[in-house]
Amino acid sequence: MAYSDKVLDHYNHPRNVGSMDKSDPNVGTGMVGAPECGDVMKLQVKVNPETGVIEDAKFKTFGCGSAIASSSLATEWLRGKTVDEALQIKNTDIVNELSLPPVKIHCSVLAEDAIKAAISDYKGKTGAGKTAETAAAV
Template sequence: MWDYTDKVKDHFLHPRNVGEIENPDAEAEVGNITCGDALRLTLRIDKKTGIIQDAKFKTFGCGSAIASSSVLTELLKGKTVEDARKITNKEIAGFLGGLPREKMHCSVMGQEALEKALANYLGEEAPEEHTHEEGEIICHCFGVTDSLIARVVRENDLHTVEEVTNFCKAGGGCGMCHPSIEDIIAQTHGAQATQIVETQKKKVLTNIQKITLIQQTIDREIRPQIQADGGDIELIDVVGNRVLVGLRGNCAGCRTAQFTLQHAVEAKLRELVDEDIFVEEVRE
């Protein structure tokens, strides 16, 4: 049972401003169905005064995700864009009388949507899809970047991987990124980060060596993870830097397969074989 405050319950049971503004002046979507929560925020902004006149949301997620979105829209109405940019996840959680620690990521999702919507309004470059914001993806399971992790660590004074997972989900999946998250925590708090060993310059490979190395990397580093999810991967061909693979089992036809290919398979091959590799799926 989650310990929700009366305010959270109220905003979950009676969410304010549900819906979508037609032809909005600002809009943003964060999260996705795979991760278990997603928020679409639309704003009506008076261009002369810069005041947010209306805000609406649609949210897929748990009780506190819906409550956080509802409160966010209430906080936004009547604020100038400039003031709205200052809203933090702490404020969202605070307005709700606090959230359970495990649920703090819901308030972070609200803040992310807001940032993205305002960037959209101000014509700033929108962060790429699947990444919470710009930066290098650290947690591939949930697509969380180093910059987001650093920010939740800084703004909420977090010290453990578990806390980081509570606030932005990073590290909540396979657990492979835990050392990187620990590094970010150390760096953010100004401590001496674990020494990063420069990866050795890779020597030039012959085609046969390269194919063998790709096969080995898939077998050792990639297949076990994919099999753990009930799928499988098969190397079909290597044409220059194009690596053609087939996805089998649960992966075949999975909505997140493309994501897996780019962020798990391609990233691994780039790291261990060649930086210029790109992976393509061959469907049967």
């Protein structure tokens, strides 16, 4: 199977790998996993409470190259977006950008779940957008 250059690029040079303080009230953490392939993905966002803009995003993924590329791309996209804009990111956007083959679509689903989980965690901390949080919970 051939992989797109973009997947290889993110796999070989993942962006924004790392971790932020989970207990920081401005940091939302999403931890998701896909047991069938043994992947586990942690994605964090740091939100400016004044503007609602995501100022930083970090990830750490243990899994296949497509899962790493999907979460790496997600952190790139998250930076500079508002929380509400971030919730608009769909797994299909990731599939298209990375030209993921059908068997790897679940990796992009995992990344979308991670974004939603991280934002849901942030919203839970601020107590804001409780209803949106429930809707977005994965």
